[in-house]
Amino acid sequence: MLELSQIQSNILREYRHGTAPAFVHFIFLRFGEAKEARDLIKALYPMVTSCARLDGGVPSVLNIGLAYPAVELFGFGGDARALNERDDEATGTIEAFKCGMRVRAAEILGDDDDSDPSNWEAPYRQGRLHAVLCLNAHTREKLDASLKLVGDAIASFPSVQRVHDEAAADFGGDLSGTEHFGFADGIAQPSVLDSGEPNYAGAGTPGKRRGWAPVKTGEFVLGHLDESGQVQFRSEFFKDGSFMVFRKLQQHVGRFRDYVNATAERSGTDSELVGAKMVGRWKSGAPLMLAPNKDDPALAADAKRNNDFRYKDDKEGKRCPIGAHIRRNNPREDPTGPGTIQTSKHRIIRRSTPYGTRLPEGASDDGQDRGVLFVVINADIARQFEFVQQNWVNSVLSSTVLTLPEDRDPLIGHQRNPDKAGKFLMPTAKRNKPPVIAWSLPRFVTTRGGEYFLLPSLDTLFHIGQGTRPPSDQEACESPAEQHDAPSPDGEVEATVPSDPDPAAGPGDGVVEPDPPAEPELVEPPAEPSGPADDDMSR
Amino acid sequence: MGARPLKKLSTLHFARVSIVNGNYMLFASVYDGDFMQYVEDFGTRIAKQIDTIFGACVGYPKAGAADVFQFKDFLAARQVPTNAFGGSYLDRSLLQIQASLRLTKCLGGFTRRVGAQHRRLVPKLDKFLHRHQDLLT
Ligand code: HEM
Numbered sequence: 001m002l003e004l005s006q007i008q009s010n011i012l013r014e015y016r017h018g019t020a021p022a023f024v025h026f027i028f029l030r031f032g033e034a035k036e037a038r039d040l041i042k043a044l045y046p047m048v049t050s051c052a053r054l055d056g057g058v059p060s061v062l063n064i065g066l067a068y069p070a071v072e073l074f075g076f077g078g079d080a081r082a083l084n085e086r087d088d089e090a091t092g093t094i095e096a097f098k099c100g101m102r103v104r105a106a107e108i109l110g111d112d113d114d115s116d117p118s119n120w121e122a123p124y125r126q127g128r129l130h131a132v133l134c135l136n137a138h139t140r141e142k143l144d145a146s147l148k149l150v151g152d153a154i155a156s157f158p159s160v161q162r163v164h165d166e167a168a169a170d171f172g173g174d175l176s177g178t179e180h181f182g183f184a185d186g187i188a189q190p191s192v193l194d195s196g197e198p199n200y201a202g203a204g205t206p207g208k209r210r211g212w213a214p215v216k217t218g219e220f221v222l223g224h225l226d227e228s229g230q231v232q233f234r235s236e237f238f239k240d241g242s243f244m245v246f247r248k249l250q251q252h253v254g255r256f257r258d259y260v261n262a263t264a265e266r267s268g269t270d271s272e273l274v275g276a277k278m279v280g281r282w283k284s285g286a287p288l289m290l291a292p293n294k295d296d297p298a299l300a301a302d303a304k305r306n307n308d309f310r311y312k313d314d315k316e317g318k319r320c321p322i323g324a325h326i327r328r329n330n331p332r333e334d335p336t337g338p339g340t341i342q343t344s345k346h347r348i349i350r351r352s353t354p355y356g357t358r359l360p361e362g363a364s365d366d367g368q369d370r371g372v373l374f375v376v377i378n379a380d381i382a383r384q385f386e387f388v389q390q391n392w393v394n395s396v397l398s399s400t401v402l403t404l405p406e407d408r409d410p411l412i413g414h415q416r417n418p419d420k421a422g423k424f425l426m427p428t429a430k431r432n433k434p435p436v437i438a439w440s441l442p443r444f445v446t447t448r449g450g451e452y453f454l455l456p457s458l459d460t461l462f463h464i465g466q467g468t469r470p471p472s473d474q475e476a477c478e479s480p481a482e483q484h485d486a487p488s489p490d491g492e493v494e495a496t497v498p499s500d501p502d503p504a505a506g507p508g509d510g511v512v513e514p515d516p517p518a519e520p521e522l523v524e525p526p527a528e529p530s531g532p533a534d535d536d537m538s539r
Numbered sequence: 540m541g542a543r544p545l546k547k548l549s550t551l552h553f554a555r556v557s558i559v560n561g562n563y564m565l566f567a568s569v570y571d572g573d574f575m576q577y578v579e580d581f582g583t584r585i586a587k588q589i590d591t592i593f594g595a596c597v598g599y600p601k602a603g604a605a606d607v608f609q610f611k612d613f614l615a616a617r618q619v620p621t622n623a624f625g626g627s628y629l630d631r632s633l634l635q636i637q638a639s640l641r642l643t644k645c646l647g648g649f650t651r652r653v654g655a656q657h658r659r660l661v662p663k664l665d666k667f668l669h670r671h672q673d674l675l676t
Pocket residue numbers: 179180181183184185186187188189249250251279281285325326327329330348350372374385388389393412445
């Protein structure tokens with residue numbers, strides 16, 4: 001079973017369930033002195049939300065992500081480096097995490113031209129970030145209350161630099177749950193084994209004939225069995241953590257609408273249909289595979305049905321084009337695609353929230369900045385997020401019938417210059433009708449910045465705050481953390497050894513409520529032998 | 540070479556297995572797309588056959604090509620970079636070339652049957668395009 005009290009809430013829980021609007025705020029930090037950085041983590045620790053705590057009901061959510069330089073600063077760089085030697089699959093992800101997104105952007109993520117890192121917003125371009133604080137609440141007031149507490153904590157450590165803030169919010173009302181292009185977002189998510197979340201049809205890995213198996217825990221939570229039958233990131237430092245990809249993606253809404261309308265007009269179809277073909281779902285979220293001819297809001301609203309489809313009966317993409325956004329990004333068992341086994345190793349959990357104001361229906365572009373703060377949760381950045389972005393969004397789907405190098409994801413692909421711009425083929429099931437082809441796709445999305453973060457387990461955060469090491473990990477730590485028992489600067493919040501927060505306590509109570517002191521329970525499961533038995537590797 | 544299983548890989552232009560210096564095997568291939576995706580195709584589509592070809596090599600993963608991560612490392616560690624590479628359609632994928640060839644052939648038949656002056660050229664052409672939607676990718 002998973003220790004849900006150890007796992008940060010944003011790894012396995014969506015906070016924007018239902019129609020309640022969600023307010024999201026990111027604070028990006030750069031640390032100065034290691035001791036102050038530790039003390040900040042210590043001060044924030046009692047507020048950090050685990051899955052268990054969230055399930056018990058919380059007024060607001062705080063999650064903490066650390067970029068690689070912070071891991072070094074805290075003296076855990078050795079844990080990451082050690083992976084290279086003993087955890088071969090982890091090499092890729094650790095490499096990505098170490099370099100950071102900016103270094104990987106041009107070559108792997110396809111961020112060129114307007115998306116080139118040299119054009120990113122200054123905070124993402126100048127120097128490396130150390131940490132991100134992700135705050136989340138259902139109401140503005142609750143978010144503000146939590147922001148104040150977090151802000152005060154940061155301000156009390158002069159060497160901690162609050163580099164940058166990003167804010168985003170669900171549109172609320174009728175537009176709740178949609179993104180700027182007008183489509184319902186966040187519908188299809190992988191179901192995760194043992195996560196305690198329902199396993200609706202379509203969410204997991206398709207069985208041979210019927211049924212869907214939840215995706216193995218290790219694809220999203222470090223230190224657990226994954227889809228390749230391996231357990232990566234076993235060391236106590238990583239265990240129960242995950243990696244978070246943050247990307248600020250600007251959307252060119254006017255351009256998108258104009259293009260869709262022009263394509264529809266030229267080919268004598270309806271622009272709602274053209275848009276739906278590009279996404280693979282209608283605006284309501286109803287999937288084309290189940291509702292090929294017109295939108296079906298009732299279907300879209302039914303979580304048991306709205307994801308329950310496969311692509312096997314649509315080899316030519318007559319219902320859902322092979323190049324549609326959702327078919328590319330999760331080809332399921334698609335007989336013309338990479339196939340079930342391959343796909344199961346490249347799943348991602350998405351948590352996106354729109355930023356900027358909504359462009360009114362029918363209005364032309366107003367020059368305002370708008371888009372999504374796009375967040376991905378995955379255990380292996382290279383194998384999951386980067387692979388999808390590189391191979392399925394921005395490249396040929398090399399093992400499918402869709403193989404034009406120029407043809408990229410029609411919605412978000414980084415289309416090349418006009419002369420090489422890709423097209424998007426929409427085959428039709430109508431007798432004797434030619435397919436609709438959308439030519440010379442422009443870019444509807446520009447990358448504005450981003451970074452990779454580790455979302456450590458609560459235990460690891462606790463130990464970072466204390467300047468100690470997670471118990472069972474006794475390998476040499478190359479920059480021994482100074483043991484300091486100094487009380488936190490204002491003596492306000494006293495971090496305690498993590499204990500299972502009582503899920504029943506707390507709904508509606510103050511924003512920060514340190515866990516009641518518990519008897520130190522550093523008794524972790526017996527120490528893992530350091531690293532997997534490596535007979536496999538010594539040959 | 541006559542290894543039919545490789546036909547299952549729609550990204551593979553050419554592959555060639557040769558024995559060099561008596562006890563070394565040289566595997567040379569030209570493929571479309573990313574290395575990782577290519578290796579996964581081996582491991583998920585034709586793992587058995589790949590095991591037969593490579594199985595006797597020193598250092599081959601115990602679990603065979605199905606263990607794509609070990610298999611990838613195995614290949615990567617033994618890769619010889621190509622310093623000079625030439626070809627006629629360097630920016631075209633295999634499927635694209637195949638589709639273009641088929642489409643050209645079908646279009647030839649169509650022009651012979653229908654001709655530019657045909658009274659019902661447009662509906663005939665639409666019908667043709669509908670039938671060959673898959674070749675237009
Ligand atoms: C501005 C950027 C983006 C927009 C507007 C957007 C929009 C959407 C929409 C409307 C859906 C369908 C609803 C749903 O299933 O949630 C969707 C699904 C999805 N998107 Fe995106 N998306 C964006 C970026 C990305 C990126 C960068 C990736 C991957 C790297 C991605 C991967 C996915 C995946 C995996 C799904 C679910 C497919 C499935 O499981 O069937 N999206 N997106």
